[in-house]
Amino acid sequence: MSVHDQAAVAVLTQVALAADGAVLGLALAYVAVRSVLKFKTTSSALHKLKNAPSVTVSDLRSVLTDDDGDNQIVIVRGVVETKANVTGGWMNHNNVLHSHESDEKAVILQRTQTCIYNEWRGFFGWTSDFRSLFRRHWKEQESLSMRTVPFVLVDGVKWPPSDYLNVNLDGSKHPLPLTTVYHNLQPITASPYTFLQAFFGHEYPVGLLDEEKILPVGKEITAVGLVNLKKEIPEMMSCKDLPFFLSNMNKDQMVTEVDFRARVLWWSGVIFGSLATGVIGYAVVRNWNKWKDWRQRRQSQRQYIQDSEAAAAEAAEDVADGDVPEGQLCVICLLRQRRSAFVPCGHLVCCPRCALSVERETSPKCPVCRQAIRNSVRIYES
Structure with missing residues (x-):
């Protein structure tokens, strides 16, 4: 097989396996339906041949x-x-x-x-x-x-x-x-x-x-x-x-041949139907899980944007308040006041905006004690 043929086969394979095999499953289902329809026609012909004098x-x-x-x-x-x-x-x-x-x-x-x-x-x-x-x-x-x-x-x-x-x-x-x-x-x-x-x-x-x-x-x-x-x-x-x-052929030979065709069509329909059911079921589950993951990511992105906007607004308020005591500055940006405490360590060392960015890391850790954190809590002064 030449390089061009190999590339064409690769493209056709990708198309057949698109959507986690949904295209392949539909093709197998089409073959199964055709086999069942031909089986019904062949079975009817077999019945007529058997009853014909x-x-x-x-x-x-x-x-x-x-x-x-x-x-x-x-x-x-x-x-x-x-x-x-x-x-x-x-x-x-x-x-x-x-x-x-x-x-x-x-x-x-x-x-x-x-x-x-x-x-x-x-x-x-x-x-x-x-x-x-x-x-x-x-x-x-x-x-x-x-x-x-x-x-x-x-x-x-x-x-x-x-x-x-x-x-x-x-x-x-x-x-x-x-x-x-x-x-x-x-x-x-x-x-x-x-x-x-x-x-x-x-x-x-x-x-x-x-x-x-x-x-x-x-x-x-x-x-x-x-x-x-x-x-x-x-x-x-x-x-x-x-x-x-x-x-x-005589009548017995005709009946034997048509009966063999009917059996082949029946088992073809069963085999291709089973394969189509399995492939389509797998594709449905995979695409459903992908859709749920996509929806969760979308919600997380929206929540992140809202939290970022809220943190930016609070940071703007902090900056607008004037001078912040040096001991209360965020240890990351050194611009805004510390207002978010990490859970479970409890260190109050970051502003809400920097605390949110720490939470979004792959392995979030407290910048002071390096302990793994789950989230952060906003601290309000009375």
């Missing part, structure tokens, strides 16, 4: 004949097939995709081209140190193209299939169980312009990654989502409350 495509209609058949969450295991091939479309050859690399038949074809950039500080160190703490030095810029054709799920045991399930991808943001058929990383040859970019601390490309992923025809997958009858044909759409839509 798991059927084959041929048994799906029997489930949809129930009273709550429409928009019911169902888990269906089937084989991917193009819709035109099942329904007898008149242009079957245009309703299937072919991989550019492996020439496999597919219903989803995704091509990704990723340009990988490297970020270096350069000789002048102009790259932001704080930005490098929150972002990787390796960055990527991705261009994505995806093609799909209508497809269905069928039972793979009998052909031609008598029943099928339409799969509707509209509005789905769930990951798809795609298979990688092509993966190639090509380094980019450096140019003089690349050298200038690196010299001045700018990003420069270092590699180009090409990938092709497909959902092949004939692959067995699991679909979980909302099923309803559309023109007497069952159709499945994704449910945003569930973490899966199309997956290679």
Whole structure:
């Protein structure tokens, strides 16, 4: 880690520990609240997955004949097939995709081209140190193209299939169980312009990654989502409350994975919540004590100012009274009359102003006997 990074980390540490750790405690509390909210969402999804019936495509209609058949969450295991091939479309050859690399038949074809950039500080160190703490030095810029054709799920045991399930991808943001058929990383040859970019601390490309992923025809997958009858044909759409839509896992594997996520989120919330409570409690106690000390100091300062003003006024009166006998002069300033006696020694050797200054010392002692004193008492003549 460079000197600049160490300085940035030190600044961030000071910010996190500001107010005796109150900022750190609030950050931990935020993480704990987020974990608890995600736990509630995950627990709800786990409950829905456990209660969802798991059927084959041929048994799906029997489930949809129930009273709550429409928009019911169902888990269906089937084989991917193009819709035109099942329904007898008149242009079957245009309703299937072919991989550019492996020439496999597919219903989803995704091509990704990723340009990988490297970020270096350069000789002048102009790259932001704080930005490098929150972002990787390796960055990527991705261009994505995806093609799909209508497809269905069928039972793979009998052909031609008598029943099928339409799969509707509209509005789905769930990951798809795609298979990688092509993966190639090509380094980019450096140019003089690349050298200038690196010299001045700018990003420069270092590699180009090409990938092709497909959902092949004939692959067995699991679909979980909302099923309803559309023109007497069952159709499945994704449910945003569930973490899966199309997956290679079966129901038991899905339940196991979601249950593991819920446990991790629960314990994360408990651990971060406990840490946040401890840190915030410590910060509250520390700041409360600091506030009380500050208030006491303020009161002491105000009392000191009042006593100083009173002592100054009395000193002015003493000076204005005229000559003071030499034996009654303050042993410190030798200007004002002795009027304050020290406790507990009882020596009457100082004026009120000098007695007050002696009291304010770190280890106040009587100027005559050098005994430790607690305070002073004003002596009035009758």
